[in-house]
Amino acid sequence: MIARRALLGALLAASLALPAAAAGKFITVASTTSTENSGLFKALLPAFEQKTEIEVRVVAVGTGQAIKLAQNGDADVLLVHHKPSEEAFVAEGYGVERREVMYNDYVLVGPGDDPAGIAGMTDAAAAMARLAAAGEPFASRGDDSGTHKREQALWKEAGVDLEQAGDWYRETGSGMGATLNTASGMNAYALTDRGTWLSFKNRGELEILVEGDAQLFNQYGVILVSPERFPHVRKDEGQAFIDWLLGEDGQRAIAAYRLEGEQAFFPNAARKPAS
């Protein structure tokens, strides 16, 4: 009986000892897996948090889901990479304004022996057309993410009708990392952002085959979720984070970040437009 009481007491104590929900200031940032998986946030945030004492909580999901979270008012700041969706988000009144932060690029990866013969091509759409003609397996995100949307735009540009695609076209319906795991497992081609690729360890026989096309440019934008629409949005803290990212300190920190010895993101915030 006593032992049982003690056990129950221990359970209670354990459950009540939940970390006293951080009393300090914090913001929630809805962002993409590419920024989280690449370790960028882990490198950037300590400097900002130390300077402002504002804790940044990053929820990393696909761009489509991140925008959905922000539309429900579940984030203070949105940092994603699909310009048309971001502009629509602002136009529909969910966000204050869209500012460009940084860019990197997408790359086409595939098995090193390259059965479709696209290695070294500099026209991404032409490479995609050749992939479709060869019917070699291609692993698609299929999840409405920024990368998935870019991939679909490339297929369109290549004149490939995915409705007619055979079973070489495989939608994983999951994140970039999971899709790369799948591609690695079945030696399939895939489109990925460079940040995720650089941090991805389970490459197997996959390597970068096509890169450097202007079509593969990958711009990241940041938006403060509208405090008018959602009064609970922590607008001062959120704006402080955006100002820091776009300012000298943030931009320098982004440029300085190295992933496996390579620069993963290139800052390109414009000076604030005179309003």
Next chain:
Amino acid sequence: MTELGRAAAAALDLILSGDAELAGIVGLSLQVSLSAVLIAALVAMPAGALLAVLRFPGRGLLVVLLNALMGLPPVVVGLLVYLALSRAGPLGSWGLLFTPTAMIVAQAILVTPIIAALTRQTVADLQEEYREQLASLGVRPLAAVPALLWDARFSLLTALLAGLGRAVAEVGAVIIVGGNIAGVTRVMTTAIALETSKGDLPLALGLGMVLVALAVAINATAFGAQGLLRRVQG
């Protein structure tokens, strides 16, 4: 095999290095899941016992429903809790989304049917066994509930462990309502999912081994406590 070897090495390395981040993640996993099971048990055990002893119309249907709910997909529970706690949802003003509290709520919902269904079956079996005794003493069904629950305590511990196993191992619900935020809502399973998505399979598997070791430790403790109790109480 080399992959497994590297995973085991990663697990050992994690444990031996006393990694502070890992300790935090393990701690949060335990706190969230233990709290969820405790809350679920407070509701589920009395409810399961009542369902066992009371006779009322629609009882059979309720039992079937309860048993079926043991198979609730975590992702579905996560989505429901998300919709309720989202700022756009009915409880949005509480601001609970992406907190450990939200994760406890989701896991408690997931675990309640498991504990209730197992409790109901255990108590029903016991009641059957003691039917004549209870009848001869003139004990009404409701009044027998505390005694039946107490008598079933060792079996009920297994029900709790089943619930805890479900809670500590699920990823679908906590990743949606918790958001896998580093240092705030990251638990063992969401950390494993994250490392898998980075393609760091040895580290992911290593974390998995730590989780299994944790489960073994919890069950060993429960087993030991059970034996101790039996001896103390004769």
